[in-house]
Amino acid sequence: MVADRKQPTSxxxxxxxxxxxxxxxxxxxxxxxxxxxxxxxxDLLARLDEVDPKRGPVQASDPAQSPDGRGGRP
Structure with a gap:
């Protein structure tokens, strides 16, 4: 209950x-x-800055297009 709460002394x-x-x-x-x-x-930020915006988004299924070279999920 509200009445049970202790009132601040300061x-x-x-x-x-x-x-x-x-x-x-x-x-x-x-x-x-x-x-x-x-x-x-x-280094990663610099590599991302070098990506040509005219190429479009990186395709995750193509390892050559992946920024880390590992490709997308299987």
Whole structure:
């Protein structure tokens, strides 16, 4: 019931402090955002930039057309 809930003892107009785990989560997020891209990912992006848009989409069934050379699913 609503009447059973404990009322806050602090000023209801005061700003709430984030829980302790929130600071750690924000630090983890910030560290991931600031990481440099791995060279393999940069290479993949460069290869994708080289694809001729006039050729159309890559056909997954043709291994020669697949960006990684492995082809599509069997």
């Amino acid at each position: 000023d209801p107009g005061a700003p709430r402090r984030a829980p302790e785990w929130a600071d750690g989560l924000k630090q983890l997020y910030d560290s991931v955002v600031e990481e440099e891209l791995p060279d393999s990912f940069k």
